[in-house]
Amino acid sequence: MRPEERIGLRAFLDAYPGMRVCPSPAGVIRLEGDFGFRADHENGPVIEDSYRLQIEVPHRFPDELLTTFELGSRIPRDPDHHVLSDGSLCLGSPFRLLLIAREARTLTAFARQGIVPYLYAASYRERTGGPYPFGELAHGAEGLLDDYAQLFGLTTHRQALAALALLATKRRLANKKPCPCGCAQRLGVCRFNETIRSLRGEFGRTRFKRLYGQVLSNWPSSGFPAEDHPS
Secondary structure, three states: OOHHHHOOHHHHHHHOOOEEEEOOOOOEEEEEEEEEEEEEEOOEEEEEEEEEEEEEEEOOOOOOOOEEEEOOOOOOOOHHHOEOOOOEEOOOOHHHHHHHHHHHOOHHHHHHHHHHHHHHHHHHHHHHOOOOOOOOOOOHHHHHHHHHHHHHOOOOHHHHHHHHHHHOOOHHHHOOOEOOOOOOOEHHHOOHHHHHHHHHHHHOHHHHHHHHHHHHHHOOOOOOOOOOOOO
16 A cells, blocks of 8 residues: 555545645655644633644654644744754654554544644644643653653653663563562563563564663753663
């Protein structure tokens, strides 16, 4: 099946008629245009708005994440507005976005679950001058570990980082290491190992090595908690 068919490109263009396909580099579908939406939230009003976006969708989506840029200069290019150094929008932590993409499968579903909430929050902040209506992640490694701790069912940054390291480690070696859940047992005899095995089996050690590396690269050198590194 062609990538355009697999991601449901036609349905996306029908749902967002202001977007169009543009010349793209190899392995990518590039979309550009006016992305209109109408959304609400329990803590905020109904918002109908439109942003000029460029969306780069890798052919391997949803196994690889898309990248979104706002072209109209409405969203300030700074971390406080969750714009990354390359100008792309920070829609969430990489692993959470991957989970959303895997569940959504199609581009239209991901746009509704991953892009629209970001734009809703941006419009809400622009109109009210107040904080985002449904909270936000902290910047850098702190925000990543906050989110990963929640996703893994853990409570601390240290636990989340240790879990990432174990997910990136070969099973035979990981099972001999302390479990990050705080049970004081090795991973191989704790029920938390079911979570580790399931995630490692679904996404692979290589992906978690990348996620682990992202946390390390974003952590201030003065405050990084010592952890075992993946093996």
